[in-house]
Amino acid sequence: MDILKSRSFKFNPIIIILSLLITWFVFAFLVYPNINTLYETFFSTGTFSLETVQKLLKSDRAVRSLINSVVLAVVLVITVNIVGVFLVLSTQYFDIKGAKILKLSYFTTLIYGGVALNLGYKLVYGNNSLLTKLLIDIFPNWNANWFSGMFAVVFVMTFACTSNYILFLSSAIRNIDNQTIEAAKNLGASQMTILRKVVLPTLKPTLFALTILLFLAGLSATSAPLVFGGSKFQTITPMILTFANSSSSKKLATVLALFLGILTIIVLTFMLRSEKKGNYMSISKTKTNLKKQKINSKTVNVIVHVVAYLLFIIYTMPVLAIIIYSFTDSLAITSGVLTFESFTLNNYFLAFSSLAALKPYIISLSYGLSSSFLVVVFCLFCAYLMKKYNNRLTNVLDYFLMIPWFLPSTLIAVGLTMTYNVQQGIVFNQVLTGTIWILLIGYIIVNIPFTLRISKSALYGVNNEIEDAAKNLGANSFYTFIKVILPIIITSIMGVFALNFIGILPDYDLTVFLYHPLYETLGISIMKATGNSAVADTRALNLVYTVILMIINTTILTLVYGRLGFNRGGKGVN
Missing domain, CATH: 1.10.3720.10 (MetI-like)
Structure with a gap:
């Protein structure tokens, strides 16, 4: 050898x-x-023997969980890519006022995640949260359990899964050659054209890799569907956990896990083959550091700033809720009602x-x-x-x-x-x-x-x-x-x-x-x-x-x- x-x-x-x-x-x-x-x-x-597979396919809950996981993965690929790319562009590419403060908020997913992040979102949007009580006061018929099901799972995971974009896509965008952008400007290209035909194609390899990881995360999501999905939106992994905890259904858990593995392999194979066919722009050997671009259109500038600070609020609220409620008594945590007397060490x-x-x-x-x-x-x-x-x-x-x-x-x-x-x-x-x-x-x-x-x-x-x-x-x-x-x-x-x-x-x-x-x-x-x-x-x-x-x-x-x-x-x- x-x-x-x-x-x-x-x-x-x-x-x-x-x-x-x-x-x-x-x-x-x-x-x-x-x-x-x-x-x-x-x-x-x-x-x-395929007896276990046949038994599994006859289970409506199991089949539905498979479908839900695929749907969740597909939806997350769209939503997280949109949010993730926007976060990186607003902090690394465009000249946004208060970008450093925004970045601190967007980076919060790096310091807590999984069940800890789900706990924060439940404090903000759960049935006993201040927001839910406010909505009920405004709309008396408002459902206290409004934040549940597929919508809640997608919402939470969309903002929870942007950590890799903040880390790796930010690094990729900083490596873009500023001379390429200036050359496109000199040729009369608009900001949108430069973004679409110069910047995003350069980020394509990184985006492709992140999309693969994202799809896999959506397929095997566990904690978010358990916390927010409930009986309305069950996915594969929680179903596997349910079957695995029952001695009579362990084989069903195994087959369901195998289905998940097969789906994962198929997706990875397809995406890796597609990636090899990709045509990616190369960067110049003598590159200059990227300079932040000012948005020329006043209307677009206002919209981008509004969306950036709206995302700032969404990312910040769960962190603040965890910190604030950690200093309150058990009654405040249970009821969601905060008073001065509630605070304690x-x-x-x-x-x-x-x-x-x-x-x-x-x-x-x-x-x-x-x-x-x-x-x-x-x-x-x-x-x-x-x-x-x-x-x-x-x-x-x-x-x-x-x-x-x-x-x-x-x-x-x-x-x-x-x-x-x-x-x-x-x-x-x-x-x-x-x-x-x-x-x-x-x-x-x-x-x-x-x-x-x-x-x-x-x-x-x-x-x-x-x-x-x-x-x-x-x-x-x-x-x-x-x-x-x-x-x-x-x-x-x-x-x-x-x-x-x-x-x-x-x-x-x-x-x-x-x-x-x-x-x-x-x-x-x-x-x-x-x-x-x-x-x-x-x-x-x-x-x-x-x-x-x-x-x-x-x-x-x-x-x-x-x-x-x-x-x-x-x-x-x-």
Whole structure:
């Protein structure tokens, strides 16, 4: 094999041992559980059977959930792209008054998300919210549960899913060559023509990638449909969760998860093929920094400003609601009525009064730190192998590590729980289902594709001559990597570590399938607080948890994107 032709690899026992561990991990947790899931579903009786599929297709709820998920994904592709592109244009391309303040509001989805974000929107638009009470006062026949069903799910997810646009599309638009825009102006092109034929085509590759991720997010949405969908709008993942919690319906959950996986693969294949056919504009080699464009039309300028500040209100209200209600008593949280007497610090005293109160935070922090660190180390070594030994084996490894991207986290979770609920030789006859370890493994798995892509990009950006110079000075591979290469790529690595960490802390979608009942995470705890039957004190405590979560995430993003140099040189988050 090609990889064995390298003397440095052949006689390097550390690399051989680590490579064997990678092979074991990939087979044990990325390949085998999915194969076993297929076998248990269709060959559990020893012969091939589609009985479970037929039973599922006869279930109106299951079929409706499939249709709802596809519809949700399609609608989100339209709404989120419109909002996401507008956010980036209004803060990075057009000269908008108060753009820095607007940016702070638009960036809030980076510091809280998932169930924490849903909690904020429920405080603003829920049946006991101030807004709902105001609408009932104005319109006596107004339905207190107006914010539910498909409309509510689409509304929340539209504004919740713009984080990647703020991060990656902003970076892409800053890389546009200003000379190209000036040349188009000199040729007499209007602002709309420049935007349509110069700016947006340049952003097309990034938009395509974001659209793929967005469609997958819509297909596998969990927390928003659970909180706001209700019985009116059920999607695939909540339905899988319902079936998985019933011993008699576990196979139905598996088949539904397989349907979701098939849909995901079909969509990804179609989109990736379409992307290859795309014709994208190249950027000039001697580019100048993009200058913000003033909107010439007064009418358009006013409309853009109005929409920008309307979005500012939409993004800001849930954050303010969480902060304000975290300082109120349980009566105010339950009734939605705020008075001066309602405000108190007791919630914060309660949250820090004992280790038991902080337990969900401690558990989530432990999972977040350990899994983020392990997945970064794992992917760094894989990326290093792919760069150093570019051959068929490393190419195959690259494809296998993309499995979590092609399969929804729901199917991955179902596969892990079904496979490792009994002793398996591949994991030394250990039962993992129902232990604290299976959730850690799940977190690592789902974060591999994104972490690997960033790690490869960072490593491939390092000049080979730097590594060769270190070797010529007598440094071995390990010392060269730690002392020479790692300091060069540390900003990218810390960035992906931070994004993984803040994504894991409030996670619910994967956690709900794998967590240990005695070790309840922050996402599970906050999700319980969104229910109408939740105890008022529990809601108050989880509001405090969410505020602390936002503070932690803000601190991490500031440290990583500020001090480590993401803002030096004009790239990254400003």
